[in-house]
Amino acid sequence: MSSTQHGLGPTRAKVLALLQSAPVPLQVTEVADELGLHKNSARFHLDALVDSSYARRQTVAAGQPGRPPLAFSATSEAPTMTNLHLLEVTQVLLAQFVAPAENALTRAEQAGRTWGAGIATQDASPADAFGDLVDHLAERGFGTSHDVTTSTLTFARCPFRASIDPEQLPFICAMHQGFLDGYLEASRSGLTAGRIDIGPRTCRAEVTMSA
Incomplete structure (x- = not known):
């Protein structure tokens, strides 16, 4: 926090x-x-x-x-200073309701789309939608930066990478992809996100105007 x-x-x-x-x-x-x-x-x-x-x-x-x-x-009025309980709940939900499904990655991505769409500002200009997306991702701990010349998002930090079981990380990545897609679609800005290029430490995704 x-x-x-x-x-x-x-x-x-x-x-x-x-x-x-x-x-x-x-x-x-x-x-x-x-x-x-x-x-x-x-x-x-x-x-x-x-x-x-x-x-x-x-x-x-x-x-x-x-x-x-x-x-x-x-005291009970004090703000919670650890996210351990949230991470454990996340892992339990992934293990019980996502991983067993035949279309587990698709379900995770759809959940991410709902997540992203729920916080998007509708009818935003491309510049505003792109900037707001960067801000939202950074606030959620993704260590996000962007290159305005190439419209590339770079994620130098994933808040889940060191905390979630490695076998569950693909579901988190799928949700992250869905977040990008759902946010941009709901913003109605004409922007779309490419597939996330997942690296060992850094991930990237290009954001472009729809054809």
């Missing part, structure tokens, strides 16, 4: 992610040690999370005389 979605800086986001992944409330020293922060810096970010209602303080029994130490845990 990007900082533009949760409004937290990188360090504070790491602190919150650590709280959400911990099975028990964490003390300041534990947060500092785990993330390699100074104790004062860890306390600063924890206090800020409490002020924003993303974390809560509580005392823990220390078993020693003196003031009991404080510990921190994430």
Whole structure:
């Protein structure tokens, strides 16, 4: 999740992610040690999370005389800082409802067309449709850039490549192709996407005017 979605800086986001992944409330020293922060810096970010209602303080029994130490845990109001649950749901759905079908890749591509069409701006000019498509793909983590002279989309990063089981990646690629096709068709801009050239690290697709 990007900082533009949760409004937290990188360090504070790491602190919150650590709280959400911990099975028990964490003390300041534990947060500092785990993330390699100074104790004062860890306390600063924890206090800020409490002020924003993303974390809560509580005392823990220390078993020693003196003031009991404080510990921190994430609240239900805090934004989710990991996409693991979404990736696992994606893999379960692909394994149960897509992979067993005889026309699995076609079904995945059709799902992608529905996905793309659902966010397209209709009756867009070719330039606007192309630019908006680049923006939408970049927002979804595809590391998208484009060459205006050749109308080639380059995907330097796939948000699924390192997270989805390799045998399921063809279904993701098919959905990506469908996303391009569905978006451009729904935009009614006259643009069409060629087949994605899938490389080991970088993928490309040309976008052209319909004949």
